[in-house]
Amino acid sequence: MTSEAATGRQVTMADIARAAGVSMATASRALSGSHGVSAATTARVRAVAEELSYVVSPEASGLARRATRRVGVLTSHIARWFFGEALEGIEAVLAAQGLDLVLYCVGTPEDRRRFFADLPARRKVDGLIVVGMPISAAERTRLDLLGVAVVAAGGQTADYPYVSIDDAEAGRQAMDHLLMLGHQRIAMIDAIDPNAEEWPVELRALAYTRALERAGVPLREDYFVRVPWGPDGGAEGMERLLSLPEPPTAVFVHSDDMAYGVLRVLRHAGLRVPQDLSVVSIDDAPFSRLLDLTTVRQDARLQGTLAAQAALAAIADDGEHVPQETLTTTRLVPRGSTAAPEPGR
């Protein structure tokens, strides 16, 4: 039609205004749906825009209105169950609002150092969601330079508003299950992430201790092991426990992924689950059902969803109505990896 459309040049709002016979101002208002434009004009402008398949330039629009319509996501992993699910939840919420998600993944300490040093997200996002990453006070100071709302998902980071499960409660659910079954010799395999800061308080470990205390079961130092995150870590932890003079009859594992390693070690050692040893963990990742693992279920996607909504709210009203803490529920999913200890033991 118009020569503009024919040439390679991008269609611009001036083109729309001209074709619709209105000023740029009116075209802009009609397109953005702001009030104070007659219905007829709005319709005409939009029809022209549609016809020329015009879309406003986010760069220009953002420059003029001082907003990016983008939110950043900072995370340490993508290809892990919790992170992937949370990310999907976040993306869905953002997409529904027409916001873009820009992804920053800092897997190694070096990536991480650089991220906080350079702050690549500066001036690029209206808000930031930190997923599953505890951050240090120094890092928090750097993050504040972004000058945007920050919320966290999957754990409390610094003192930003966050959505998470109640780790103490989840731990309690796992431990109570074991205690209820009659176990006394209960060990815990806890996780250390070699590439990450520590979470401020390890609530799952705390839940372990508290549950035993409440049940009047004396704590045994040799029953608490900390190993690197992941199946191999879980395996290592289990091997250590098996080498004990008096091994436990049940083990509470930090997370499903680690429990998978535990199960492998037990199978190779020729031990039967749950007859010789009960195993419970936290997550309910997809494989847990296949492996018949008893676990405490958490909804990672939901945490992403809620965090994204909190971020939206924080961006909209400057954090006025953003709850500091949002906890999603967890519940025990009893399966075949736990049972009462065998009588003889």
Add this chain to the structure above:
Amino acid sequence: MTSEAATGRQVTMADIARAAGVSMATASRALSGSHGVSAATTARVRAVAEELSYVVSPEASGLARRATRRVGVLTSHIARWFFGEALEGIEAVLAAQGLDLVLYCVGTPEDRRRFFADLPARRKVDGLIVVGMPISAAERTRLDLLGVAVVAAGGQTADYPYVSIDDAEAGRQAMDHLLMLGHQRIAMIDAIDPNAEEWPVELRALAYTRALERAGVPLREDYFVRVPWGPDGGAEGMERLLSLPEPPTAVFVHSDDMAYGVLRVLRHAGLRVPQDLSVVSIDDAPFSRLLDLTTVRQDARLQGTLAAQAALAAIADDGEHVPQETLTTTRLVPRGSTAAPEPGR
């Protein structure tokens, strides 16, 4: 220091220029590292910028230079092994170049329809990487409206340059392994993704047929089943095969995730792997080692890496030097789920 830094207002390039005693033009050149600025001036400008912790506005810069320094990623999943790994690979390459990754995930047919109808990525990215998503001709036409370079990872999409494994070769590796072990009654469980277009040609299924033909083993229609993607699909497929009057002695499964469902069914049916039935698939996802699954390994992260590099190249020189096809290698990882068929069978 300066009053600008003290007030809440963003530091602007004009502030830097003034503080350094140069024009905006020079400040811009010094900051962007373009030639034709004296070393002394460059150093001074940069020092000032550092001091005021200034960073250029991507919106303004993008507007002026007509580039976004962002690349889009379009995918149907995040929380699945292949996709998560590929995404990590892409992110790393982009981050190293200072480019941002904006993520579009279209999980449902509805998401997908809307994505291609609205093209939310328009004017927002310099290039697009499509991960693990075959697209239709109509969708391709829409995508062309973006007016940017498109590359694909994890399979051939329309006729964009792509990086992928050689599915036919991977299938051959799996099948040859089974044939070499002496199996004749070999079935295949193939995947249909209910939410997705079909890949143009199902090369893994083709490899199955060809391998049998080459080995002179007659094809049996009842040995080829197609089921929805995922462990449950795999389980369903295996159940169908087990209900056959003469079940196979080995099965080639489309992917590891599906094989996990197969293994579960076999365990519940009381069948031993590999004595009663051999199982091989494609991927080598992390759990395959835990489950002792024989599989053909592919490197998903590498495919992401290479796709990102291809996208960068396409953006830089308009696709001049971008190979149309990049294949990454696969290799058989023999483990405990395959063995020669038992003599009697």
Add this chain to the structure above:
DNA sequence: CTGAAAGCGCTTACAG
């Protein structure tokens, strides 16, 4: 090597 000026494509007070 450096600067004045136009331009990138929008939005939004300010008037009418």
Add this chain to the structure above:
DNA sequence: CTGAAAGCGCTTACAG
């Protein structure tokens, strides 16, 4: 309800 104009914060020919 509509328009003229300034401004958002940069980059880049064009001169010198």
